[in-house]
Amino acid sequence: MRMSKLVGRRLKEDPKDAKTVSHQYLLRGGYMRMVSTGIYSLLPLGQRIVAKIEEILREEMNAIEGQEVLMPVVLPAELWEESGRYQVVGAELLRFKDRNEKPMLLGMTHEEAVVHMARTEITSYKQLPAMLYQIQTKYRDEARARGGLIRCREFTMKDAYSFHVNQEDLEKYYERAHQAYVNIFRRVGMNNVVSIEANSGMMGGKVSHEFIAVADCGEDTIILAEDGTYRANCEIATAAWLFTKEAEQALEKVHTPGKKTIEEVAEFLAAKPENTGKAVFYQDAKTGQLVFAVIRGDFEVNEVKLQNLTKIAELKFADDATIKAAGCEPGYASPIGINKKNIVIVVDRSVVESSNLIVGANEADYHYKNFNFERDLGAADVLIADIATVRDGDPATTTGAPLRLSRGIEVGNIFQLGTRYSAAMGCNYLDQNGKSMPMVMGCYGIGVGRAMASVIEQNFDEYGPIWPITIAPYEVQICALDPKKPGISETSEKFYSELTAAGLEVLYDDRGEKAGFMFNDADLIGIPFRLIVGARNLAEGKIELKIRGEKDSRLVDISETVELIKQLVAAEYEKFR
């Protein structure tokens, strides 16, 4: 490709709205343009990268017996009504009506569509297991798109769905899919991706893993043990907290004027936050059901754990009126004397296993000292569970190694769905005994554009992205410096045709711009190998070879250049096998 004809200009200044590195470089390098909030067009350079990522995805999916299909973007609402998700999912699902007033939607994920396919095509245990996948457009009407391709509304996703005769077979396949994902992220050049246990949320099913590209701009918080033995999303992470019991002391009511927060109360009573208990009121956003959570003062309630435990889809902080209606005093709420009727009470292990805590007195300006769970509240009608948020430095459950918080981008997600969809939608097969059974399903997703952005987040310098050769838009770039000088243009053209003939993908900067101008553009395009044809070196029979991401360049004999590049490119690919 000749640069003089390449569509997609590079920008000298950072676009004002781009905050993350990948967003800035994708715009500045001329890889993509925004068309509307969270909706982007890919320019030729971006599309070339995406096509290469997709090819790697196909290879890895095919390697685990995947069969590529293509399902529609526009789906009838009735299909989603079968699974129940038409009602459950909120405004992110874009709904509309066709000319006959028939309710339709834009697919945000394709469990329903693939079940529709599987239940008509697969009828016998002899056809199982089977895996179907597609690389296709998804639409999610995000409340807030951000970060360019990191979180957008329309995006390309590789989504795969597997069907099995039983849970055991699913689990075996799930392991293979997990390994395929590890391969994919290595091959596209993400050098720091961890798979972690995750909350399966509305997808249903129990076991799920997220693949997280560790990057500061990430939206997810993940918990990693320093020795690598524990990895989990902070939403479900736990730790080997140690609590100690002491001799119980008598309950004592104390005056704590104006002291509301844990810190204020603890300081006022010359205690530490871990000597206190914290009471937090939540309510079901839909039904209003009140939930009373008690946890030690030095912990924070993990709302995702609480939601999973109480099976409430959406929790919010309870308002003061609701709290008062339940007979409690906001700010001084107490587990002592609480009316257990009509309130879901959840007590964290930290409170159950500690002694003599300071808690509210359910009366303004008063607290109790020496609260002990068994004696003062009791386990009857109380849920005892781990609802604590892991803190930096907490000990891992595996080895006790300190846990650390990191930020990351969710680049892949795999679920063991079970029969959540197949049972609801009649996706059955006949087993050996002629008995109709629901298929056991798994699903496996990777966002293609997000993967491209994440590669940048892990491979860049102050000048631009540094593409791994496996997904670089081109393998070699030729910069013809001052092409009017004798020999420059001829030599560059010769390299261009010879390298292209050798099967290499070459971007040829034939524009005759100033050297610095071309170098800066080349850095933004981030191609691994760069040949610089200039008068100075040409007089010596030499060509400069610069490897993107390396500081120094080297001189190569003209006669050896083509052969050397072929070898270097081949060797570079080997690194990603």
Next chain:
RNA sequence: CGGGGUGUGGCUCAGUCUGGCUAGAGCGCUGCGUUCGGGACGCAGAGGCCGGAGGUUCAAAUCCUCUCACCCCGACCA
């Protein structure tokens, strides 16, 4: 959905508070010339209903009302 902010050539912005000349700058773009190894320079050009609609005024990018769009923080996120 809360809170904050921004809309002026392709891009980044000034001008708005305090209304008034032909609406500006840098980058980019076109032509000519000089340059030529890390974003050169000169000359000459093209390109704007100042987000939109109403209003106030002799006069509106600027003041008022309404509206739309976008960004950031939070909530949400299969």
